[in-house]
Amino acid sequence: MADETISGKTFHSAVGVAEWRVLFAGAMAHWRTNSLREGARFAARISAAAEELGRDPDVDIRPRDVVVTTRRPDGTLDERDLALAQRISSIARDAGLESDPTVLQAMQIFVAQAPGVDVRPFFEAAFGYEDLYDSDAVDPNRRGIPFAFNPIARAGRGRTHIDVSVPADQAEARVRAVVAAGGRLVDDSHAPMWWTLASPDNHGVDIAAWADIDN
Structure with missing residues (x-):
């Protein structure tokens, strides 16, 4: 059991x-x-x-x-x-x-894909990764950054972004540092679970604390 x-x-x-x-x-x-x-x-x-x-x-x-x-x-x-x-x-x-x-931090790469399109095999072949459940791909040697694939099409943002998992007591400081470095706060409606930010050229990064505080 x-x-x-x-x-x-x-x-x-x-x-x-x-x-x-x-x-x-x-x-x-x-x-x-x-x-x-x-x-x-x-x-x-x-x-x-x-x-x-x-x-x-x-x-x-x-x-x-x-x-x-x-x-x-x-x-x-x-x-x-x-x-x-x-x-x-x-x-x-x-x-x-x-x-x-x-x-401490951990990262994953989030890939948005059009509904009905499966790009996971492409990324697995390119990175030498394998399936994890229905929507993720991982390095079988547990060294590389994992990928998450979801059918999301969002205008005004790159179709690939990086999720950065940080301790909950460090998340707001990390967000402030990103903004001070020229980043733009796109969405804080889910804070303190996560914040969505963008670079001056619209590269997407989510600073996520949810794993450290989720009930």
Whole structure:
């Protein structure tokens, strides 16, 4: 039997997960390290905890950083994801590592297509991606930015835009930074779930916080 999913709100209400934020792909956390060796030691302990809990998180090790993302195909969370996040945070505290959730983000490319037209095979062939459910395409190696395809024709905006998932407590600052950099606020009617912005040449970007606050 599959584990029951939990909301981002339920995840955040639990103890021991202050370092984590819920983005498109799942729960994500970041820690600073002093060296690649220290990061690898941290990752080895994460691997042991993940195996014990039956989870396969993504662990990105860099010379001075480790980023961990819980992973289920649809980006949802369950109790074992929560338990894994709590365990990893405890391991990080034992190791004296500092977290910086302000740097966290995840992205997807949103492709609008005319009703009755399926452009997903084209993009999958070009990027070496594969189907995810009925409307998305993903990198089978979980490295590249995923695509979402929807039958939307909207005048006055490019037919491809980028969705940027950020922590809820960073979203408004990110929107202000985009506007200060010459961007235009197109639609804030869905805030604080997401804001739609455009570049001076009408390139579309959505700043999304809904995954981190959705009930």
